[in-house]
Amino acid sequence: MSTDQSPDHSPDRSTGTAEPAWLLVTRREVVSRITDKSFLIGTLLMVVMLVGFIGFTAWQDERTDEVTLGATPDAVAMATVVQEAAPEVDDKVQVTVVELDDAEAAETALTEDEVDAWLHPVDGGWELTSESSEQESLTSVVEAVVRQQVLAENASGAGTTVEELEAGSAVTTAFLRGDAERAAVAEAVGFVFVFLFYFAALIFGMQLASSVIEEKQSRIVEIIAAAIPLRHLLAGKVLGNTALAVIQLLIYLVVGLIGLSFTSYKSYVPALTGPTAWFIGFFLAGFIALACLWAVAGSLASRTEDLQATSTPLTMLMLAMFFGGLSLDGRSQVIASYIPPVSAVVMPKRILAGGVEWWEPLLALGLLAGFAVVTVWVGERLYRRALLQTGGRVSLRQAWSAAE
Amino acid sequence: MLEIRELTRRFGDATAVDRVSFEVPAGQMTGFVGANGAGKTTTMRMVMGVLGINEGEVRWRGAPITRLDRRTFGYMPEERGLYPKQPIIDQLVYVAQLKGMGRVEARSQVQELLERFGLGDRGKDHLEKLSLGNQQRVQIIASVLPKPAALILDEPFSGLDPLAVDSMADLLREYTRDDIPVLFSSHQLDLVERLCDRLVVLAHGRRVAAGTVSELRDAGVPRFRLVLGGDAGWVRDHSGLEVLDLDGTTALVEVRRTGAEQQLIAEATSRGDVHEFVRVRPALSEIYREATA
Numbered sequence: 001m002s003t004d005q006s007p008d009h010s011p012d013r014s015t016g017t018a019e020p021a022w023l024l025v026t027r028r029e030v031v032s033r034i035t036d037k038s039f040l041i042g043t044l045l046m047v048v049m050l051v052g053f054i055g056f057t058a059w060q061d062e063r064t065d066e067v068t069l070g071a072t073p074d075a076v077a078m079a080t081v082v083q084e085a086a087p088e089v090d091d092k093v094q095v096t097v098v099e100l101d102d103a104e105a106a107e108t109a110l111t112e113d114e115v116d117a118w119l120h121p122v123d124g125g126w127e128l129t130s131e132s133s134e135q136e137s138l139t140s141v142v143e144a145v146v147r148q149q150v151l152a153e154n155a156s157g158a159g160t161t162v163e164e165l166e167a168g169s170a171v172t173t174a175f176l177r178g179d180a181e182r183a184a185v186a187e188a189v190g191f192v193f194v195f196l197f198y199f200a201a202l203i204f205g206m207q208l209a210s211s212v213i214e215e216k217q218s219r220i221v222e223i224i225a226a227a228i229p230l231r232h233l234l235a236g237k238v239l240g241n242t243a244l245a246v247i248q249l250l251i252y253l254v255v256g257l258i259g260l261s262f263t264s265y266k267s268y269v270p271a272l273t274g275p276t277a278w279f280i281g282f283f284l285a286g287f288i289a290l291a292c293l294w295a296v297a298g299s300l301a302s303r304t305e306d307l308q309a310t311s312t313p314l315t316m317l318m319l320a321m322f323f324g325g326l327s328l329d330g331r332s333q334v335i336a337s338y339i340p341p342v343s344a345v346v347m348p349k350r351i352l353a354g355g356v357e358w359w360e361p362l363l364a365l366g367l368l369a370g371f372a373v374v375t376v377w378v379g380e381r382l383y384r385r386a387l388l389q390t391g392g393r394v395s396l397r398q399a400w401s402a403a404e
Numbered sequence: 405m406l407e408i409r410e411l412t413r414r415f416g417d418a419t420a421v422d423r424v425s426f427e428v429p430a431g432q433m434t435g436f437v438g439a440n441g442a443g444k445t446t447t448m449r450m451v452m453g454v455l456g457i458n459e460g461e462v463r464w465r466g467a468p469i470t471r472l473d474r475r476t477f478g479y480m481p482e483e484r485g486l487y488p489k490q491p492i493i494d495q496l497v498y499v500a501q502l503k504g505m506g507r508v509e510a511r512s513q514v515q516e517l518l519e520r521f522g523l524g525d526r527g528k529d530h531l532e533k534l535s536l537g538n539q540q541r542v543q544i545i546a547s548v549l550p551k552p553a554a555l556i557l558d559e560p561f562s563g564l565d566p567l568a569v570d571s572m573a574d575l576l577r578e579y580t581r582d583d584i585p586v587l588f589s590s591h592q593l594d595l596v597e598r599l600c601d602r603l604v605v606l607a608h609g610r611r612v613a614a615g616t617v618s619e620l621r622d623a624g625v626p627r628f629r630l631v632l633g634g635d636a637g638w639v640r641d642h643s644g645l646e647v648l649d650l651d652g653t654t655a656l657v658e659v660r661r662t663g664a665e666q667q668l669i670a671e672a673t674s675r676g677d678v679h680e681f682v683r684v685r686p687a688l689s690e691i692y693r694e695a696t697a
Contacts (some may be wrong), residue, residue: 024501032490218488219481223546226452226479227502229471388454 021228025236026243029211033244043248047255054259061264065093067138070100070115078126078146079119085145093137117142183353185268190349192256193279194325196249197345201287202318204245205294208237209307212298212387221387230384238291238376245287249280272352278361279348285365286344289372290314292379299386300394310393321345338364340371405429406451406554406585410460413446420446422609423460428554428585428602433576435596436589438606439696444589445482447606448558451587452479464554475503478552480543480560486531492542493518493527500549510550517545537568544572548579555579557588561595573599597688607696621685626659629684630668633677642668656684 033039071079076099083095098115100106106118110131117130117138126146128139148162155162215221215233224233253276261269297311325345328336337347337360347364350356386399406428413421421443428434436444449455451462453474462469486495493514500510518524521541523534531539540563547557555576561569576586576599590596596603597617605613613620627648630636636655640647644664649656659665672678686694 019501019507021502024498028498032487032494214487217483218486219483220486222449222452222454222481223479223499224502225454226477227475227499227504388449 021232022235022239025228025233026240029237029240030243033207033240043251046252050252050255051259054256054263058259058263063092065137066096067093067116068096068098068114069138069142070098070106070109070118072100072102072106072118072120074121075119075126078121078149081149082119082142082145085148086141089141089144090137093141095138095141182268185265185272186349186352186354189272189275190352191326193348193352194322194345196252197283197286197325198318198322200245200249200283201290201321202315204241204287205290205314205318206307206311208241208291209294209298209301209311210304211237212295212383213301213304213307216299216301216387217303225388230387231380234292234295234380234383237295238288241291242284242287246280246284249283253280275348275351278351278365281365282344282348282368285368285372286341289341289368289375290318292372292375292383296379296382296386296399299383300396300399302389302393306393317341325349338367340368343368405465406587407463408447408451408460409463411447411450411457411462412459413443413450413455414458420609421450424606424609424611425460426604426611426614428587430585431580431583432601433580433586433588433599434602434604435600436587436604436606437591437593437596437692438589439591442606442696443609444606445558448479448556448587448589449481451556452477454481473553476553478547478549478555478557480547480555480557482558486542486546488532489530491528492523492531492534495531496542496546496549499546503550505550513550514545517549521545536563537565540564540568544575548575552579552584554584555586555588557586559590560588561590561592569595593689593692603688605692605695612695613691617688620691621688624686624691626665627684627686628657628659628665628668629680629682630655630657630672630678631680632672632675633679634675638675639668642671653679 069079069082076097079097083097086093086095098109100109100115100118103120106115106120106129109115110118110129113131117128119126119128119142121127126142128142151165152162155165215224221230221233224230257269257272257276260266260272293314294311297314298307300310301307321342321344324336324342328346333346333350336342337350343364347361351361382396382399386394389398407425408427409425410423411421411425412419412423424443424447426434436448438444446455450457451469453469453471464470464473486492486499493511496514496518497507497510500514501507505513515524515527518527521544523538523541526534526538531542534542544560547555557576560572560576564572576588580586580601600617602616603614603620604611613623615623630639632653632655634653636650636653639645639650639655639657642664644659644661645657645668646660647655647657657665657668669678669681672681
């Protein structure tokens with residue numbers, strides 16, 4: 001038996017060009033994902049849907065409603081007044097008057113779609129008849145014009161004017177916290193934020209967990225563990241997926257904001273950029289925290305089939321964040337906006353709604369980042385210990401207390 | 405040389421590996437045999453640092469092994485499989501880089517090895533598209549990247565056809581010729597006997613035998629077979645021997661007193677013709693069965 005051999009049979013490798021292990025792992029995660037067709041197609045599809053939705057909204061906005069209003073001889077005068085006054089009431093409605101001989105002709109014209117509606121006098125007023133669907137914009141225009149016209153006639157019959165009758169009756173509205181439309185926009189964008197976070201965290205989380213299982217199941221993790229500390233493997237996986245999620249998020253947000261600037265909501269774009277920037281910050285911290293937990297869920301499973309079970313607490317948490325983000329308001333919303341990881345979606349919503357002190361987002365983000373540090377630390381311990389345990393699912397308690 | 409000293413690993417109350425010691429000398433192939441659950445995989449995982457060690461130590465070239473030492477080892481885990489949906493060249497380069505190689509260097513070495521294994525034009529294929537035999541080749545490439553200082557292979561021959569076994573064996577011999585210690589586990593005893601310089605037998609977490617194949621076969625009490633021209637019945641009365649079997653002119657004896665076999669042959673020649681007098685060594689499988697019983 002030989003004793004120790006001469007030391008010069010060590011492998012001759014240049015380590016000078018070697019990169020840090022976590023960076024290698026990060027790059028593999030990113031490259032293997034962005035060269036994956038389903039990921040690319042999914043992202044592209046989402047962008048197309050986003051552009052399509054915004055385009056549709058813009059088109060809907062710009063479109064002028066062209067309606068034809070049928071009028072029997074006794075209503076032609078009133079219909080003409082409606083035609084002339086329509087743009088003043090609603091600039092998206094253009095009315096064309098079609099003269100009809102009698103009630104019978106009017107009904108025929110309606111059923112054959114020659115006119116959209118038929119205006120005629122009835123006892124004590126006027127009637128607007130349409131086939132079955134209500135002509136919403138036309139109805140409001142006709143209501144307003146007819147009312148104004150009849151009112152003016154009645155007033156002059158009584159020897160007065162409409163202005164005199166209406167004097168002092170106007171009620172104007174004022175809002176302390178922005179106006180109703182602004183609130184609606186904030187609500188809608190808030191929904192988008194919650195939705196984006198939920199889907200990114202769920203889809204990337206699932207992906208991360210199953211790639212952890214793939215490595216565990218194939219035992220490639222043993223080859224990796226023999227070469228680099230597992231901490232680097234976890235860091236690389238979390239960073240890689242975070243980078244992908246943030247890039248995808250940025251694409252969606254940029255496309256969304258640019259798209260919005262082509263619609264009638266363009267005046268809101270500058271006001272939205274601030275909250276959007278905050279949202280990216282909250283997304284980043286929240287995502288890292290959850291990504292570590294997803295990696296743990298993966299490491300506790302020993303086969304892909306186990307993931308359902310090991311990730312249940314996490315999917316529940318995600319659902320709680322989703323519905324909490326959407327439904328909480330008032331005091332509970334304020335409280336939730338500080339509690340990680342729910343704060344990741346609730347605080348950006350509060351920022352959008354306005355009325356948040358400057359220190360509030362900072363405090364919430366700080367707490368969320370602190371939470372992320374804790375999950376990274378706990379997650380690393382659990383991941384490292386569970387990853388090399390084979391043979392069935394590993395419980396959290398086993399993973400926590402297992403010897404390495 | 406790789407030394408395993410008093411290595412112990414417990415899982416809860418069960419002791420999977422119990423004070424196991426052996427050596428894997430440089431330039432030698434050491435076979436690691438034992439039934440399923442004997443502790444082979446656990447021992448190899450401890451050697452590779454993939455599993456914690458409760459007691460004992462692993463020494464490499466005379467000093468306690470370090471993480472950097474282990475990084476230079478080639479390791480093939482038991483249930484093998486790299487990333488099924490990644491081109492093989494990419495994942496081999498990745499593994500080489502994790503072991504500290506530069507990207508360019510890794511790429512050229514991977515390509516060279518792929519060509520050696522007849523996979524030169526398959527680099528861009530996904531692993532799952534390859535036949536099982538070829539997947540095994542990719543796996544062995546992953547473990548010998550970069551030029552390893554030692555090889556620790558868990559069941560490298562399982563699932564290989566005889567031709568693939570031969571080419572794998574040739575490859576391993578190439579490494580032992582370069583003075584690299586090779587430890588591999590197997591439960592195909594014939595294979596181990598044919599390939600190995602040394603052998604370590606594990607049973608229920610303990611080392612029950614270790615040594616070269618001939619050392620092990622010679623280790624027991626010497627046995628001799630004697631074939632005579634006439635009846636061999638008189639052998640029963642010869643002192644210092646135990647007759648294990650007697651069949652007409654043939655006797656199988658076990659030596660109880662040193663030198664007794666010399667007196668036996670002397671008496672046999674004085675009584676008549678001796679057709680055969682030969683030392684009988686037990687087959688490896690017999691030793692294995694006895695050791696692990």
